[in-house]
Amino acid sequence: MSKTTGDVKKVVLAYSGGLDTSIILRWLQDTYGCEVVTFTADIGQGEELEPARKKAEMMGIKEIFIEDLTEEFVRDFVFPMFRANTLYEGTYLLGTSIARPLIGKRLVEIAQETGADAISHGATGKGNDQVRFELTAYALKPDVKVIAPWREWDLNSRASLIAYAEAHQIPVPKDKRGEAPYSMDANLLHISYEGKALEDPWAEPDDDMFRMTVNPEQAPDTPEYVEIDFEKGDAVAVNGERLSPGKLLRRLNEIGGRHGVGRVDLVENRFVGMKSRGVYETPGGTLLLAAHRAVESVTLDREALHLKDEIMPRYAKLIYNGFWFAPEREALQALIDKTQERVTGTARLRLYKGSAMVVGRKAPVSLYSMEHVTFEADDVYDQHDAEGFIKLNALRLRLGNA
Template identity: 80%
Template sequence: MQSSVKKVVLAYSGGLDTSVILRWLQDHYRCEVVTFTADLGQGEELEPARAKAEMMGVKQIFIEDLQEEFVRDFVFPMFRANTLYEGSYLLGTSIARPLIAKRLIEIAQLVGADAVAHGATGKGNDQVRFELSCYALNPHIKVIAPWREWDLDSREKLIEYAEARQIPIPRGKRGEPPYSTDANLLHISYEGKALEDPWVEPDEEMFTRTVSPELAPDKPTYVEIGFERGDAVSVDGERLSPAQLLRRLNDLAGANGVGRLDLVENRFVGMKSRGVYETPGGTVLLAAHRAIESITLDRGAAHLKDELMPRYAELIYNGFWFAPEREMLQALIDRSQENVTGTVRLKLYKGSVQVVGRKSPCTLYSHAFATFEKDTVYNQRDAEGFIRLNALRLRIGALAKELAEK
């Protein structure tokens, strides 16, 4: 089986795990390895990954800034649906995987590779997300998942393997890390090790994108977000690109302690997992988007979107971004956003985000109809027939119950 692979494209971070995987692929499959490192706004210098790959004999190295594509083509479409998995998770890790897989497949085609590889473990969701996306985009591709093949089943064995082959080990990896992290422009996650007991509160020192709400400014920060057809386009009147806009919201929200989440979630593979997330800009963006929809979406459309959202969120969480049912739902969601245009004003204060104003040229909010003062457009007597008709089945049910009890 190993000899059938001639060239493999590896999703490569430059960390311990993927560096060991790189050498393992060379040793085990005797194939050429091409590395692909994606800059999704994780906030880390990526050039060291190039240097390490070169040191390990890699000839073709791809390091790409995908931040704008990530926000424009993945984050924003997801936020048009007000997407939350299990009522609270903004899917920061989930939504990055299909983009990485897409580029893996594109690079494999570009360099003539017959396989791709990833560093996701056999216990988690990411293996499913990567591989479902890869197979959807190229049904002939071979996917190599070393964690499901090798016997390096502990941190100690990884380090031993690295030391025996002169693979540089990042500082701090020799000891037991307190948790694992995954970061991109939308969020940063913390899982495992010190966080595996869901009763234990995470250490404050862990958080990197948000200040503690207790230490946030005593004065609230007001921010205005402009929307066009469901997508945020400006902050405080300044038009920004998708990635610039999310970065600005991250800074504003993080400085006010907004965006922390401590969650026990249900993984697709079956077990429950405790994760802690920081999604400052996304938390504000969700509140703002729901606010602009509140005055621009018809009730039926809004309620239907809310009914479909959990299914849409589950598809993304489980890795079905490129599945036809997700694309069908996306078409419906995008159709609903045609008039979702306007401005929302929010107040950020000590970990909270509060909508305090919304306006739109496409507003369905009518002061003439909604006012509690005297009006000339609404006949209150019409409500009597409306109520009697809606009560008819309830009255019939109550009368039938009376007869049955006699």
């Protein structure tokens, strides 16, 4: 079963400590006869990571990396994405997609630090994550070797995975022996649920599945107001309290979650070609999106705002498909960031039973002019000017239909 040992001497594995990646760890050792370095990232998934270290040590791993990347995740990936008001296919806030380039980047960096000649991940051959990890790796280290066990091995069922684990003395928790009702991926921005019981797009998900949000029907009967301050497009404070990016998103998750805000059930188009049903919880991100658009509404020039809206779907698709480190994404980011220089202000939201309604917005330098929009008498706008404006814009229509 072993490949030529010279093919790979050392590999860095994205390791969660769960059953699947523990099997991959042993499979890499057996199949490639190589040394394995494990990398476990804390991006706010809410799990204790020290057990991953103990499992790796138990399996003979000498180089173990466990890193808290929460602040970097929000500051350098989530916030830049939210400056564009990014939604994939009009609905998905890209919670899983935006985490993958950060993990892929650290895999490559750790490979360089440890002298590894390969990286490995546990993404399946049917999904988007394999593309995201590998496009990131190739962009940052073009000569990197990538090992994707799910595309190589013949462990194609739960039973075969468990049999492999038992044959190699890998502990199998009782709750992992049966088929999981769905797959779950969590980070500080969201939780995603896919597969198994959710594969039928007509089947409603069980309410006890959700972890970040209460059922909107069970949310408080009294609305809650929240104010979010922005500086140059990034959120900096909640209800007047300045917070780091990671702590700010965590605070918004708590506030939005208790009001049932941020649940989405959708069928999306995967990059590999198939449609997939996913259910997502993104409470803090939902509040951020609404608040950011509100502040932009009083600070951005009309054409700058419309241009952002036009390029956003392209930008969202690049992130969804794994092209975070592509030159076109970086070029679009430069344009987006330029528009954010004036996006400083505050939005006030009213949260109630699953909804987050903007009820106020203000900015120290605002383009909103009460003098111009009032229906009362004013001295700054001559309504007679509108006649010529309309006739000039109608000229081509009149000529075309003469």
